[in-house]
Amino acid sequence: AARGFRGLFGLDFVMDERTGVPCAVDLNPRWQASTSLQAQAERRSGRAPLAAVEIAYQAGLVSGREVMELAGAFFEPFEGSQVFPRNFSDGFRKTLATIDAGVYSPLMEYLRPGLRLHELASPEEILVNGGIPRPGRPLAPGATLVRMCSLRAAVDPGSGKLQPWVEEAVRGLYGMLELERAEAEHRRS
DSSP, rough: OOTTTOOEEEEEEEEEEOOEEEEEEEEEESHHHHHHHHHHHHHHTSSOOOOHHHHHHHHTTSOOHHHHHHGGGGSSSSOOOOOOOOOSSOOOOEEEEOOSSEEOOTOOOEOOOOOOOGGGGSSTOEEEEESOOOOOOOOTTTTOOEEEEEEESBBOOOOBOOOOOHHHHHHHHHHHHHHOOOOSOOOOO
């Protein structure tokens, strides 16, 4: 702020395993992958999404004073988390199957179409969307497979570890996509 920056930013943390203290490691002065999730969660909780207020402010539709009148609500907690399962193998993989974007049960059974957080009927449901790979597509090590959203916390705040529901859902996802080693690794030229 002292340098004149106004707007949304993302702040990344890692947990110090020895002390359990979160440490800020990266500040990105731009919208993040979590901006959409935050806006959906805020809308679901009945308040104006910070991203929408930011756009209105930048467009001159609301004043800084009006934004500050809303500021207290931006610190209120909301429900929502997201996980981006990746290809964590040591080589290229490909999918033999695909899945549909939509709402899934905790056991990764497809329930119905859906793309946004407010379409979840209960905290146990999982929303799957975001770049679902097609069968046969090569996936580099570390490549994101899908985006999984939930109303539940994805990480245990005490330990910094993934919640059991996340591990179970990701295992189910890997099984559904039927990942196998890719014959030829595709490299950038």
